[in-house]
Amino acid sequence: MRLLTHNMLSSNIKGVSNGFPLRLDVENSVSKEVEFNPDFLRNMFSKIDWKALVDAARSMGYAELPEEAPDSSMLDSDEFLKKFHHALLELHLDEGALICPETGRRFPVNKA
Amino acid sequence: MSSRPELQAPPEIFYNDAESRKYTSSSRIMEIQAKLSERALELLALPDDGVPRLMLDIGCGSGLSGETLSDSGHQWIGLDISQSMLNVALEREVEGDLLLADMGQGLGLRPGVIDGAISISAVQWLCNADKKSHEPRLRLKAFFGSLYRCLARGARAVLQVYPENIAQRELILGFAMRAGFAGGVVVDYPHSSKSRKEYLVLTCGPPSVSTALPSGKNEDGEDWSDEDSEDEENQTVCISERHRPRKKLKLTKKTKGRQWVLNKKEQKRRKGDVVPADSKYTARKRKARF
Numbered sequence A: 001m002r003l004l005t006h007n008m009l010s011s012n013i014k015g016v017s018n019g020f021p022l023r024l025d026v027e028n029s030v031s032k033e034v035e036f037n038p039d040f041l042r043n044m045f046s047k048i049d050w051k052a053l054v055d056a057a058r059s060m061g062y063a064e065l066p067e068e069a070p071d072s073s074m075l076d077s078d079e080f081l082k083k084f085h086h087a088l089l090e091l092h093l094d095e096g097a098l099i100c101p102e103t104g105r106r107f108p109v110n111k112a
Numbered sequence B: 001m002s003s004r005p006e007l008q009a010p011p012e013i014f015y016n017d018a019e020s021r022k023y024t025s026s027s028r029i030m031e032i033q034a035k036l037s038e039r040a041l042e043l044l045a046l047p048d049d050g051v052p053r054l055m056l057d058i059g060c061g062s063g064l065s066g067e068t069l070s071d072s073g074h075q076w077i078g079l080d081i082s083q084s085m086l087n088v089a090l091e092r093e094v095e096g097d098l099l100l101a102d103m104g105q106g107l108g109l110r111p112g113v114i115d116g117a118i119s120i121s122a123v124q125w126l127c128n129a130d131k132k133s134h135e136p137r138l139r140l141k142a143f144f145g146s147l148y149r150c151l152a153r154g155a156r157a158v159l160q161v162y163p164e165n166i167a168q169r170e171l172i173l174g175f176a177m178r179a180g181f182a183g184g185v186v187v188d189y190p191h192s193s194k195s196r197k198e199y200l201v202l203t204c205g206p207p208s209v210s211t212a213l214p215s216g217k218n219e220d221g222e223d224w225s226d227e228d229s230e231d232e233e234n235q236t237v238c239i240s241e242r243h244r245p246r247k248k249l250k251l252t253k254k255t256k257g258r259q260w261v262l263n264k265k266e267q268k269r270r271k272g273d274v275v276p277a278d279s280k281y282t283a284r285k286r287k288a289r290f
């Protein structure tokens, strides 16, 4: 599972008031090359919860993203876009689980 | 046509390992699902700017529908209730991320993040009560409510469905409208029993020009809303087993008189809902033999 998807998911278990972000339990992560498309990244940027992405990427051993939510002028920087691209689309949680932040319920993740 | 899969077993049981494999190795099925997905993507009417979008494929199965999204360059998230179907999708190395989930429990997605959703041949499954705890109306409500929330304002969802009968189509469409969607049903090839296909074309957000319903393929110049009013006439005959009590309710409503019906229709029109044109048949008295 890519971090793009992790960033969109929110636990909807009954009674949970804030199911986002799901915690990551990373047993194994892999990186797969994906074609770089700046248009997609610019389109997605406003929808991404930056902190959740930074934390998730770090838990998978990737710490290159700026800590602070960048302003949209960064979307002209190829260097920034490449890092954003890698974190969002190329890092995969291959084996592990997503964990509901309120109930602690585990959703197992396996194979990409 | 053999009996409907929906009537044989719950989806996660019907689509077991053997069936999932069979489904995905039939070239006839592959071709049909690809065609349906291409048409759904067309009806989504995404801006023609070449920018890849984040899409959802609901009841994605083994990924036949999602592949159409990948072919057009989009990123997608797929969800399905059958682990066997998802296993086949994994084997086939589809590009979308796959989630094992029951759409009837609502989609666990953040609000406003999805650019468009498709669902091919899946949503009619929600009309079944496969477990004691299943109440189709609650499941439809949870599904459409959560779908509405996760879509970006102005985004569309196109759901190709095989309703068992008119009552089922109305049930599904009714819950979509209640969730706040504008839109209606587009019927391709309405006069062919074989090629006839139905798509719920739903737009998120207040009605506007962009919510006007596209026309179906090969409608023979017939206004499909005319066809719809014909359907309404048939409804009293096509009482489905499952929704009998609800049907009765509808019938009693009809006794409220022509003016009441006309007012209601006008109200719905103002809301942007698709309503059949008024005619001399509107709310007329029905013969006792019904």
Ligand SMILES: C[S@@+](CC[C@H](N)C(=O)[O-])C[C@H]1O[C@@H](n2cnc3c(N)ncnc32)[C@H](O)[C@@H]1O
Binding pocket: B011, B012, B015, B033, B058, B059, B060, B061, B062, B063, B064, B065, B079, B080, B081, B082, B085, B101, B102, B103, B104, B119, B120, B121, B122, B125, B126
């Ligand atoms: C006919 S298949 C279509 C699969 C795929 N969309 C395609 O075009 O090939 C219907 C799919 O809907 C799924 N489905 C049925 N009920 C579901 C539910 N409640 N939640 C999620 N998926 C469901 C089934 O498991 C099955 O994979």
